[in-house]
Amino acid sequence: MIDRQLLRTNPDAVREGARRKRIEAPIDELVSVDAEWREATTLLESQEAASNRISKSIGALIGQGKEGEAEEARASAAKLKAELPRLQERERDLHMRMEHLELQIPNIPHPTSPDGKDSSENVEITSFGHKPAFDFDQLPHWDIAEKFDLLDFQRGTKIAGSGFIVFKGMGARLQRALINFMVDFHSKHHRYTEIYPPYLVNRESLIGTGQLPKFELDQYHMERDDLFLIATSEIPVTNLH
Known part of the structure; x- marks a missing residue:
């Protein structure tokens, strides 16, 4: 989420960040609502302080025999207390509007990050190793896997729809072995702590990792419990902290 102090002191930097990311963000509206919220907060706190101060003075006035002033x-x-619910509701509404708008403001990209309209304009910073050259036509991995009966595309589509596959036989075993190898390697040699998090998380967790509200329509959502199926383990793991 964008730093409120940065928004207040340098809104142009926030606008420039959104422009570089090619995102239409409600920055001007947020600046306006933030100003209204701070004004409403100041008024509310002033009214509460005045109400408390006057209420505390009543006992002293009575003790001094100043019944008229006490009345x-x-x-x-x-009168001040009667106005407080309205002021509290306005402050609460403005704060909710501000939080809703803040979630639509993108983080500012690093100055060294190159601009680009899509992945075709990505800049290669470094590479590792050398791409091998073959003297024969290479098959894509899915053709090799199907040739050796490691994957079943037809049954994956049958039970789940387009884009899903079934690992079978040695394919399923290879999938499991690779997962176990990577978890064991990093936990034993790189001091990783193995975590087995829930596959479902609440709305606050997805807000915390930036999936909501922008990608809400892309999430698998259980409306009854307001829980979402995670896309990757980074979502629950990030929210552990």
Whole structure:
């Protein structure tokens, strides 16, 4: 989420960040709502302080025998307290609007990050190793896997729809072995702590990792419990901290 202080002191930097990311963000509206919210907060706190101050003075006035002034103080305190619910509701509504708008503002890209309209304009920073040259036509991995009966595309489509596959036989075994190898390697040699998180998370967790609200329509959602199926383990693991 964007830093509110940065938005207040340098909104042009936030606008430039959104422009570089080619995102239409409600920055001007957020600046306006933020100003309204701060004004409403100041007024609310002032009214609450005045109400408390007058209420505390009533006892002293009575003790001094100033019944008339005490009665006036009671009336003033009652009038201030009567206005508080309206002021509290306005402050709460503006704060909710501000939080909703903040979630639509992208983080500012690093100055060294190159601009680009899509992945075709990505800049290669470094590479590792050398791409091998073959003297024969290479098959894509899915053709090799199907040739050796490691994957079943037809049954994957049958039970789940287009884009899903079934690992079978040695294909399923290879999948399991690779997962176990990577988990064991990193936990034993790189001091990783193995985590087995829930596959479902709440709305706050997805907001915390930036999937919501922008990608809400792309999530698998259980409406009854307001839980979402995770896309990767980074979502629950990030929210552990």
